[in-house]
Amino acid sequence: MASLRSDERPRILPEVSDNAASTSQAASVAESDSVARLVNAVKVFGEGDSAVRAIDDVTLSFKRGQFTAVMGPSGSGKSTMMYCQSGLDRLSSGQAFIGDVDVSTLSDNELSVLRRSKMGFIFQSFHLVPALTARENITLPIDLDGHEVDQEFLAELTGVLGIENRLNNRPSQLSGGQRQRVAIARAMIPKPEVIFADEPTGALDSKTSGELLDYLRRAVDTLGQTIVMVTHDAVAASYTDTAVYVQDGQLVGQASNPTVDDVLAKIKELS
Ligand SMILES: Nc1ncnc2c1ncn2[C@@H]1O[C@H](COP(=O)(O)OP(=O)(O)OP(=O)(O)O)[C@@H](O)[C@H]1O
Ligand SMILES: [Mg+2]
Numbered sequence: 001m002a003s004l005r006s007d008e009r010p011r012i013l014p015e016v017s018d019n020a021a022s023t024s025q026a027a028s029v030a031e032s033d034s035v036a037r038l039v040n041a042v043k044v045f046g047e048g049d050s051a052v053r054a055i056d057d058v059t060l061s062f063k064r065g066q067f068t069a070v071m072g073p074s075g076s077g078k079s080t081m082m083y084c085q086s087g088l089d090r091l092s093s094g095q096a097f098i099g100d101v102d103v104s105t106l107s108d109n110e111l112s113v114l115r116r117s118k119m120g121f122i123f124q125s126f127h128l129v130p131a132l133t134a135r136e137n138i139t140l141p142i143d144l145d146g147h148e149v150d151q152e153f154l155a156e157l158t159g160v161l162g163i164e165n166r167l168n169n170r171p172s173q174l175s176g177g178q179r180q181r182v183a184i185a186r187a188m189i190p191k192p193e194v195i196f197a198d199e200p201t202g203a204l205d206s207k208t209s210g211e212l213l214d215y216l217r218r219a220v221d222t223l224g225q226t227i228v229m230v231t232h233d234a235v236a237a238s239y240t241d242t243a244v245y246v247q248d249g250q251l252v253g254q255a256s257n258p259t260v261d262d263v264l265a266k267i268k269e270l271s
Contacts, residue, residue, distance in 0.1 A: 034061040034097070035194045035226045036085050041094035043080050043249075054080040055091070056249035062194070065224040067217060069237035071263065072246035073270060078230040079124055081246065082196045085228075086119050087111045098194070116141055120187030122197040124230075126179050128171040128186075134178075135167040138185045149189070157185045160215045162208060176203040184212065188219075194226040201236050213239045234263035245270065 043055040054077045062068055062085075070078050083089040085096050087103035096103045098118060103111060115121070128137045138158070139149045158164040161181040171179050180203040187195055197216075201209040217239050219225040229240065237243050238260045245253035247270050255262060 033064050035064045035099065036062040036228065037095075037097040038081070038085055039095040039097070041081070041084060041096060042092045043077075043084055043089070044092045053249050055084060057094070058246070058249070058251050060244065060251055060254075062226060062228050063242075064226055065220060066242060067220040067227045067240040068229065069240040069243045069258070069263075070228060070230045070246065071232070071237060071243055071267070072252075074232075076246045077249040078246060079198055080249075082121075082198055082228065082230060086121060086196050087115060088121070116145060116190070118193040120190065120192035120195040122180075122183050122187045122195065122200045124198040124202070126171075126183040128179055128182060130171055133168050133170055134163060134174065134182045137171070137182050138167075138189055140186060141190050145190075147190075153191075154185075154189060157188055160211060161185055162211070177205065177208060180204060181208070181212075191223075194228065197227060197229040199230050199232065201231065201233060206235075209233075209236065234260045234267065237263045 038055075038058050038060045041055050041058045041060075042053065045052045045054055056077075058081065070081065072078055080089065084091050085098075087096065087098070087106065090104060098114060101114065103114070106114060129140065132140065135154075136143075138154065142149050155164065158167060161184060163178055163181045163185065166174060166178055166182075171182070174182065180200065184197070184200055187197070195216075200216075201212060204212065213236055216225075216227055216229070220227060220241075227240075229236070231237055237258050240258065241256065243253075243255050243258040243263060243266070244251065245266055252270065253266060255266070
């Protein structure tokens with residue numbers, strides 16, 4: 001499966017080395033055009049001896065129209081970072097911005113309005129509603145807002161994802177990979193400003209995964225979609241503009257236009 005990256009594609013971010021000074025410099029350069037941003041973000045679970053610093057002073061900016069991979073070992077804080085960035089969970093200290101809005105200043109109601117209007121979220125564990133069909137799950141965010149579903153876009157999305165003939169089934173009647181694709185379609189159908197995807201290819205075979213990544217890449221290139229994707233997969237990361245590496249809750253590297261070999265080398269270094 002070939003990556004869509006090519007040598008012709010312009011480098012959008014400057015190449016950044018792995019030391020903390022360069023990383024924070026890159027974050028501030030990107031600030032003016034960031035869709036989502038963490039500033040000195042800390043998230044601690046538990047207290048005393050059992051406390052876990054899942055995010056440990058991270059400053060990071062996700063630029064508009066960029067496809068970013070967030071990588072790191074299991075337990076390094078990737079999902080927590082996505083949850084706190086999108087306001088699904090609250091930071092212990094520091095700030096998480098969506099555009100210019102500090103999500104920590106919003107009430108739960110304001111947050112859910114912001115999330116529904118600007119963000120799409122593909123959860124690691126899908127979070128589908130068992131009593132609804134695949135079609136109803138996909139259109140749920142639009143139905144909740146009382147908007148019209150773009151049927152043409154629904155057909156395009158479900159066609160690309162290969163679930164167009166499973167739309168009348170409930171989640172329990174779908175395979176893991178099909179459920180994941182329903183969750184992906186649900187996140188994309190409202191055309192959100194930014195999509196947070198937590199291992200969106202984790203349950204997919206390599207062909208379906210390649211098709212989805214091609215589609216996400218095109219959404220970034222042709223529609224200016226911003227995508228932040230957690231992944232363990234070097235091939236998936238090679239479709240992105242920037243790979244961000246975390247370990248023990250800290251940012252330990254950031255690189256533009258990662259190749260499969262770059263990513264594999266970095267993963268080896270971190271393990
Ligand atoms: N609700 C919670 N309560 C206590 N600890 C938690 C909670 N959620 C996450 N953690 C801890 O925070 C750390 C980071 O977890 P997180 O789920 O963000 O990791 P991850 O990088 O997404 O891992 P994976 O690749 O396995 O999905 C882990 O040590 C985890 O055990
Ligand atoms: Mg996770």
